[in-house]
Amino acid sequence: MPNPYLPVPAKILAIQPQTPVDYTFKLATDIEPAWGQFVEISLPGYGEAPISISDAGAGYIELTIRRVGQVTTALHRLNPGDTVYLRGPYGTGFPLAEFAGHQLVIAAGGTGVAPVKGLINYYANHPGELEGLHLLLGFKTPADILFRADIERWQTIFPTILTVDQGPGGWPGRVGLVTEFVREIPLKPHARIIVVGPPLMIEFTVAEFIKHQVNPEQIWVSLERRMHCGLGKCGHCKINDFYVCLEGPVFNYSQARNLVD
Amino acid sequence: MGYKLTPAGFGALLDELATNYQIFGPVRYAGKGRLAGTDLTTYGPVRSVSDLVWDARTTFAPKEVFFPVKESLLYFSGQEITEPSLEMKETLVFLRACDLNAVSRLDKIFLANGPEPDSYYARRRQHIHFVLMECQEGFPGCFCVSMGTNMATGHQAALRLENDHYLLQALAEPWIALGERYGQPARVEPVWVEKNPLTVRVPERVDIALFQHELWREYACRCIACGRCTLSCPTCSCFSVQDVIYRDNPERGERRRVWASCQIDGFTDMAGGHQVRADRGDRIRFKVLHKIYDFRRRFGINMCVGCGRCEEVCPEYISFARCVNTLNQLMEVQGRDA
Numbered sequence: 001m002p003n004p005y006l007p008v009p010a011k012i013l014a015i016q017p018q019t020p021v022d023y024t025f026k027l028a029t030d031i032e033p034a035w036g037q038f039v040e041i042s043l044p045g046y047g048e049a050p051i052s053i054s055d056a057g058a059g060y061i062e063l064t065i066r067r068v069g070q071v072t073t074a075l076h077r078l079n080p081g082d083t084v085y086l087r088g089p090y091g092t093g094f095p096l097a098e099f100a101g102h103q104l105v106i107a108a109g110g111t112g113v114a115p116v117k118g119l120i121n122y123y124a125n126h127p128g129e130l131e132g133l134h135l136l137l138g139f140k141t142p143a144d145i146l147f148r149a150d151i152e153r154w155q156t157i158f159p160t161i162l163t164v165d166q167g168p169g170g171w172p173g174r175v176g177l178v179t180e181f182v183r184e185i186p187l188k189p190h191a192r193i194i195v196v197g198p199p200l201m202i203e204f205t206v207a208e209f210i211k212h213q214v215n216p217e218q219i220w221v222s223l224e225r226r227m228h229c230g231l232g233k234c235g236h237c238k239i240n241d242f243y244v245c246l247e248g249p250v251f252n253y254s255q256a257r258n259l260v261d
Numbered sequence: 262m263g264y265k266l267t268p269a270g271f272g273a274l275l276d277e278l279a280t281n282y283q284i285f286g287p288v289r290y291a292g293k294g295r296l297a298g299t300d301l302t303t304y305g306p307v308r309s310v311s312d313l314v315w316d317a318r319t320t321f322a323p324k325e326v327f328f329p330v331k332e333s334l335l336y337f338s339g340q341e342i343t344e345p346s347l348e349m350k351e352t353l354v355f356l357r358a359c360d361l362n363a364v365s366r367l368d369k370i371f372l373a374n375g376p377e378p379d380s381y382y383a384r385r386r387q388h389i390h391f392v393l394m395e396c397q398e399g400f401p402g403c404f405c406v407s408m409g410t411n412m413a414t415g416h417q418a419a420l421r422l423e424n425d426h427y428l429l430q431a432l433a434e435p436w437i438a439l440g441e442r443y444g445q446p447a448r449v450e451p452v453w454v455e456k457n458p459l460t461v462r463v464p465e466r467v468d469i470a471l472f473q474h475e476l477w478r479e480y481a482c483r484c485i486a487c488g489r490c491t492l493s494c495p496t497c498s499c500f501s502v503q504d505v506i507y508r509d510n511p512e513r514g515e516r517r518r519v520w521a522s523c524q525i526d527g528f529t530d531m532a533g534g535h536q537v538r539a540d541r542g543d544r545i546r547f548k549v550l551h552k553i554y555d556f557r558r559r560f561g562i563n564m565c566v567g568c569g570r571c572e573e574v575c576p577e578y579i580s581f582a583r584c585v586n587t588l589n590q591l592m593e594v595q596g597r598d599a
Contacts, residue, residue, distance in 0.1 A: 003344055003380045005334050005502075005516075006340045009546055044337035047504040049532075083340065107437035183557075188430040198534075226531045228502040228518075232375025235499030235521070236528065238551070248520045260472045261547075 004231050007085035009043055013060060014080055018146040022111070023076055024054065024064045029086060031061055031254055034093025035198070036222060036250045037118035038064070040230050042085045042250050046074040050227040052115035052249070053089060054147075061069065063113040090230035094194065094220060096133055100129050103188040107136040107205050109178055109197030115222050116196055121150065124157050128244055134185050135160040138201070142171050147166035166217075177201075182208040193219040195253075219253035262341035264440035264451025266424060266427040272310040276355065278435070279308075285326045286355030287314040295320075304354075311339060313355060315422050318400040320574060322495035322531075323356045334381065334502070334514040349388045353418070357394055357565040358453065359403070362410035363495030364391070370498045379452035381518075393419040398531045399457045402414040403580055404568030407461040410456045410566040418443045419451055443539040461582045464592040472546060476587055481542030482579045490581070491548065495565045499523060523548055549584050 014026040029041065033053045041063060042048035045155040049071040055062040067076045074085065094116075104123070108116050123133050135158050139145045142164055154160050161181045163174035174181065193214055195205045202221050203218060209219060225237035225247040237244035242251075251259070266274065280282060293301035302314050303321045336343045369380035393416040396405075405411040418436040421428040430449045431437040440446075491497040501521040506514040521528060524544050527539045535574040538544050556564035571581050 001378065001380045003385055004377050005380070006342070006344060009340075042504075042516075044335075044342060044516070045506045046510075048502055048516070066532065068534075072532070087341070162580050224531060225533075226502070226529065228521075229375065231379070232497070233371055233379050233500075234502065234518075235370075235523065236501070238555070240550075241555040243374070258469055260469060261543070 005087070005229070007040070007087045009083045012035035012078055012080050012082050012084060014187055015078070016024045016078060019065060020146055021067045022146055023060060023067075024062050025075070025084070026060050026062050027060060027086065029061055030059065031086065032056070033089040034075040035059060035096070036093035036115055037091050038085050038230070038249060038253055039088035039090065040168050040222070040227070041075070047071045047198065047244055048228070050090075050230060051117060054114040055121060064111070066111055066119070084171045088230060090227070090245050099192045101131060103132045103191040104130050104194070105134045105136065105185055105187070105191055106194045107178055107182070107196075109138040109201040110140065110144065112145070112197030112201070112222070113137055113244070115152060116194060118132065120154060124154060127157065134160045136178055136181055136185065138162070138163050138165065138197070140165050142167065144216055166208065179208045182212060187212055187214065191218060195219060195223075203246050204253045205240070216254040216257055217252060220254050221249060221253055222249045223256065224249070262431045262437050262440060263447045264397045264429045264431065264444030265447035266429055266444040268425070270309055270443040271427045274306070274439050276308055277439065281351060282353045283350045284355070285323065285355045286312065287317075287319045288312045289314050289317075291582040297320070307355065315393070318403070318568070318570065318573065321493055322363065322568070323354050323360050324363065324495055326352065326354055327389050328367060328382060328498065330394060331517055331519045332538070333382060333515045333517045333518055337514045337516070339512055347384055349385060353391050353392055354389060355392045355394050358411045358413040359405045359568040360495050361391055361413040361416060362566045363413070363568070366496040366556070366562070366564050367498050373560070391416040391499060393564065394451050395421040396454045397452070399454050400461060400569065402572050402582070404457050404461040404567035404569065405454060406457045406464070408563055408565055408567035418524065421449070421452060437463070450495070451590060459582055459586050461567065462589040464554045464589040466552060467592065471591055474498060474591065476584070476591070477546045478544035479542070480545040480579060481540050483579055484545055485542050485577060486524050486526060486544070487576060489557055489574040489576065490579075491522035491524055492520065493570040495566060495568055495570070496552070497522070530564045542593070545546040545584070547577070549581065549588070553585055
């Protein structure tokens with residue numbers, strides 16, 4: 001019987017610091033994830049952590065990892081050429097078929113941009129699949145902005161609102177919470193919406209879209225949990241009768257609104 | 262096939278079994294109880310017929326025989342990762358009907374839920390065989406009849422202690438051969454507990470609006486998040502995965518899993534210190550609804566088997582049964598008002 005807990009080694013191809021605490025790791029692997037899925041990354045002796053896949057291509061995936069705990073601190077000490085261990089991919093990705101031919105709005109806050117970065121890049125390369133893509137990206141301060149090069153490219157392709165919660169003097173861009181800018185997006189009746197970010201950001205941003213006549217069925221969210229197995233066994237990510245690692249992390253909001261911790 | 266055995270005959274039967282099997286059952290450890298001067302009744306190796314305890318419920322459930330409290334998943338040696346091998350003798354577990362039903366709940370999580378079976382659980386489980394210990398009547402706080410777990414299937418044999426002898430219902434080998442050898446043929450029909458003093462009414466549906474009900478606030482004050490209820494539960498299956506480095510050789514270590522509890526602090530901790538269900542009342546709600554509602558929505562059967570252990574071990578006298586009955590009343594009131 002195959003051992004689903006056995007990770008496979010993956011070489012670090014490159015490490016790109018996004019901020020002093022967020023690094024993007026490019027890892028050599030044959031994993032072909034759906035956008036929105038996650039992997040369990042581990043370093044023997046330090047532990048395992050579920051991390052969403054922030055981008056992928058032939059022979060590699062990218063993970064954008066914030067240094068917040070034991071495993072991520074150890075990962076941040078590594079160099080290109082070092083080896084990490086992977087299991088996955090796990091969970092459901094974003095339902096691209098539901099988006100095809102429709103206007104799509106992606107609202108993402110902070111590290112919540114990571115799980116949608118690959119999807120946005122996919123649409124940047126396949127713009128014909130959608131009837132327009134609007135981006136609404138929020139970060140705490142200008143210093144917290146992730147994926148600057150990607151965002152600059154997206155700004156030339158898609159209507160993009162980039163905002164920070166607090167802007168110091170000299171910040172030329174928007175200041176304010178993501179929720180404040182929803183009204184600026186010219187929503188079409190059948191628009192599809194993705195909201196990813198911290199729990200409160202998701203709650204209030206979704207409420208704002210619903211205020212603008214968007215049905216819950218038109219909204220998808222991605223939930224964060226600390227999965228210890230990714231296989232529906234350990235129980236850490238269970239909400240009601242769902243397992244975020246199996247039925248999520250991407251949920252349609254008509255379902256997610258009934259998930260009560 | 263039915264057989265009647267004397268204690269000596271049954272003892273000889275166990276001795277023969279012990280050559281091929283390891284045998285676990287409810288045993289009593291004198292003086293090891295939680296309070297001074299009390300005994301601990303729990304699962305342990307059965308060496309003789311007199312070891313088997315018939316007159317008490319075990320504090321802990323038989324699950325630890327095949328779902329160890331702590332289990333090594335992988336060993337690390339430098340860059341090399343190896344899987345621990347398992348050489349396990351065929352294992353017999355003597356257990357009650359509720360606990361045998363609980364095994365099917367564990368099987369659902371470990372073997373059926375998710376994309377593939379849990380290989381560590383599966384490789385132990387295939388060596389486990391069950392012998393049912395019949396209950397004449399339940400223990401205080403049991404509600405197996407309410408949960409439909411007073412009857413059981415999946416055992417090789419059923420055993421009943423009757424006055425000065427044992428009655429054995431042999432359903433498979435090696436029990437038929439052993440019964441022939443050590444007992445006298447007898448007519449043995451299974452006996453099930455048909456009534457518990459305690460009745461628990463499980464609501465068919467639990468409205469999400471009840472998640473905010475003040476019922477849970479009482480538990481927020483009373484529960485001390487010790488986790489005893491979940492550690493004694495025959496169906497709790499949650500675990501955490503952690504890495505350890507051996508202190509005397511930092512080049513080597515292991516990844517292991519240990520039992521975890523949704524009642525204990527840290528269960529939902531996420532990156533950056535964020536957690537859900539910080540409130541203990543919410544944790545009780547989460548556990549209770551899993552046992553009597555969420556699991557059933559997913560697998561078609563209730564997770565709780567009505568063994569009554571969680572209530573017995575709770576230092577705060579929190580009654581699971583009372584909580585479920587209260588929920589049922591609230592749903593009935595709601596149904597009437599609707």
